[in-house]
Amino acid sequence: MRKLAYLALMSLLLCLSSSAQERATKDVSLGYSYIRANPATSNSPDFNIHGGTASVALNPKSWFGIIGDFSGYHMDRFDSSLGTYLFGPRLYLPSYRRVTPFAEGLFGVAHATGGTGFSVPGSRNSFAMATGGGLDIAATKHMSLRLGEVDYLLTDFREVPTAGRKVQDNLRVSTGFRFRF
Incomplete structure (x- = not known):
């Protein structure tokens, strides 16, 4: 009986040891992104x-990743640009067949340059935060289609001096490809 208990304990420890040695993976994603911008001032549509x-990720566990997300946008009508530089965790939820859902909470900086008519004149930086999630569909072992990613994107640009401290509540939708290494 003692040998059986010893054998069971050793088997359990070996299983725990092998699961602790899960190999970290890396991935890169590239894609198209759309923002529905919502200025804080009431007279701006x-x-x-x-x-x-584009994003890069280090996934130390199959269910957890550390993300760097970099996005750039341009609006010809106002000769304006917006860039976001966000970092944070991503949780991969249990996948079903080839579909992997994920949720994320990212924090960082937004940089806007505005021409005439844009609510952020000149060049400014602000706090930015994105929370949301999406779906990846595996096409091959190393490539997935990012079917969609939807995020609430908060930026904190002070739009006009009289507006006080108001945040912009934006919707960000992205699609693209994810490459795993």
């Missing part, structure tokens, strides 16, 4: 911004 997004 919502507007659309189109651009691109």
Whole structure:
């Protein structure tokens, strides 16, 4: 009986040891991104911004990743640009067949340059935060289609001196490809 208990304990420890040695993976994603911008001042209408997004991730566990997300947008109508530089955790939820859902909370900086007519004149930086999630569909072992990613994107640009401290509540939708290494 003692040998059986010893054998069971050793088997359990070996299983725990092998699961602790899960190999970290890396991935890169590239894609198209759209923002429905919502200025904080009441007299400014919502507007659309189109651009691109890229992210890099280190996934120490199959269910957890550390993300760097970089996006750039340009709006010809106002000769304006917006860039976001966000970092934070991503949780990969249990996948079903080839579909992997994820949720994320990213924090960082937004940089806007505005021409005439844009609510952020000149060049400014602000706090930025994105929370949301999406779906990846595996096409091959190393490539997935990012079917969609939807985020609430908060930026904190002071739009006009009389507006006080108001944040911009924006919607960000992205799609693209994810490459795993």
